[in-house]
Amino acid sequence: xxxxxxxxxHKVTETGTPVTLRCHQTENHRYMxxxxxxxxxxxxxxxxxxxxKDTDKGEVSDxxxxxxxxxxxxxxxxESATSSQTSVYFCAISEGGQGYGYTFGSGTRLTVV
Amino acid sequence: xxxVTQLGSHVSVSEGALVLLRCNYSSSVPPYLFWYxxxxxxxxxxxxxxxxAATLVKGINGFEAEFKKSETSFHLTKPSAHMSDAAEYxxxxxxxxxxxxxxxxxxxxxxxxx
Numbered sequence: 631x632x633x634x635x636x637x638x639x640h641k642v643t644e645t646g647t648p649v650t651l652r653c654h655q656t657e658n659h660r661y662m663x664x665x666x667x668x669x670x671x672x673x674x675x676x677x678x679x680x681x682x683k684d685t686d687k688g689e690v691s692d693x694x695x696x697x698x699x700x701x702x703x704x705x706x707x708x709e710s711a712t713s714s715q716t717s718v719y720f721c722a723i724s725e726g727g728q729g730y731g732y733t734f735g736s737g738t739r740l741t742v743v
Numbered sequence: 744x745x746x747v748t749q750l751g752s753h754v755s756v757s758e759g760a761l762v763l764l765r766c767n768y769s770s771s772v773p774p775y776l777f778w779y780x781x782x783x784x785x786x787x788x789x790x791x792x793x794x795x796a797a798t799l800v801k802g803i804n805g806f807e808a809e810f811k812k813s814e815t816s817f818h819l820t821k822p823s824a825h826m827s828d829a830a831e832y833x834x835x836x837x838x839x840x841x842x843x844x845x846x847x848x849x850x851x852x853x854x855x856x857x
Contacts, residue, residue: 663843672850688844724844732777734787736785
């Protein structure tokens with residue numbers, strides 16, 4: 631989507647290896663989020679950020695870490711990838727506050743073999 | 744904590760028929776409610792949102808939704824289905840401002856029969 635890009639779009643990795651996904655925004659929005667999407671579960675929040683170096687855990691944060699050193703970049707790291715982390719990962723941004731829309735990236739399809 | 748329940752993981756309608764996708768929410772404070780659509784291999788696109796103004800909200804592609812506080816519902820409708828409406832639809836709720844993000848339902852796959 632315009633203003634938010636995710637990289638890579640697809641990745642295959644081996645169990646036990648670290649993996650980093652990148653979310654980049656050009657909207658200067660304060661809030662950034664990482665979700666994972668799995669069949670039958672909808673989207674579940676992994677981590678979110680409310681400013682540079684300000685992050686917090688979401689519903690399914692075990693096995694994941696994040697970093698935000700610049701407003702525009704939000705990195706998601708799988709410290710030691712497992713097959714249960716095979717999923718589609720979406721980044722989202724928001725200006726913040728109730729009622730503001732959330733804009734989603736196009737997603738990263740991660741396969742852990 | 745807030746939650747969203749979407750009734751029916753799959754809904755099938757004929758082209759030209761009414762589309763009704765059901766969403767019920769649970770929240771201890773007045774919610775903001777959203778409907779998103781996801782086409783195959785794409786990200787989520789905002790259809791419409793309720794932000795405590797008008798209870799009947801009109802969105803893109805002819806969709807609308809009505810907020811009913813007494814029923815804790817936010818059902819999505821479209822008078823006449825089109826083949827291009829075939830997609831996954833997600834209802835979501837926000838109560839904590841930006842910090843808490845959105846809580847999503849599990850999604851409803853809309854199938855359009857010719």
